[in-house]
Amino acid sequence: MFPMYGVFWDPTYILIIIGIIITLIASGKMNSTFSRYSKVHSHTGLTGAQAATKILNQAGIFDVVVERVSGNLTDHYDPRSKVLRLSDATYNATSVAAIGVAAHECGHAMQDKESYAPLKIRGSLVPAASIGSNLSWVFIILGIVLGANQTLLNIGILLFSLAVLFQLVTLPVEFNASSRALKALRGSAMMYEDELEDTRKVLSAAALTYVASAAAAVLSLLRLVLLFGGSRDD
Template structure:
């Protein structure tokens, strides 16, 4: 039985290797450009406040959150949270990350389609991620193909979420770089440096999508082998 399940793990190896590379890439890239400080001297939180206000998003608060690269925009509570390593930093890396999160806030204001769709499916995706594997393996253990199929369908929601996340994240980065350039908050090579950071961050989402797709394919393989 162990060999039966373990043999399908080979499907995950390429995606897991890409995921490891992507995580290593964003860590190294952010660390490198965290040491490159913007000539204008604005901190990431100051840039975020400036860009939010210019977009008419005066009601969105900026909060400091513990951790490294834990930055995110919370659409439900309308709060933009910047991590300890980003909040007060004047580096091009931190400013790029802060502007990226502002990009999400602007998406929310403009009802950007992929973002609205992603936010809508979050409850279903949470259920799917929590119960898909349980139902799938219960189906295998109990010999109930209907349960394994239902587990696969639930996990498909997780894959859909990852796929929709890609345009949301890439669009937020594009908005961030465009605004930073147009407002001359970052100048010359600073824009190029910030772009490298955001591109590296974007690859982590690509990697997560590949892992999810590989997991889905593995579930299908396991289901088919179990039926045979």
């Protein structure tokens, strides 16, 4: 039997704390960077929505609709409905930050058009990751309640690992989308070099949030493995 320090606190909880700190730092960096470059207007005067439409058309993508979505930095591309949604801070804004974020989402549309493998893999993992993150704790708690039932604990850990896998697969998808965005902006002559450098900083800060989320997920999985990953003697 493994030692029980409590379901909500034990020495390995430091891993969760580290994950939270990393995530908060990355989120703070993203918010401050976006806020800073939201004040730097692009010389073209294009809004995020206009820039997105231009980039999509130049990439030969004419079946994707650009829409506005409420919220702050809730921008995303939906490959199922072929809709690129830009947040309030991006859609009508003319800053280099807004155009950079819009271009990044266009990068996902380009990936979809080319059947970019990591994007397809991530899409296929969505149902499993959702189920895994929701059910993992059910099995883990049941395993604890039923006298450290190792089978239930292992199922819980396996389910949680699906959510972690989704986070890891997300990394190359996001990095590639940012790379495509910068290439598209440079190729279209939509930005001067100094504007491109500012945009790169925004996208790099955004990438850090995905790295932080993946790191936090891995640390949480490590904690579960350390606590419940195998039978232990009394």
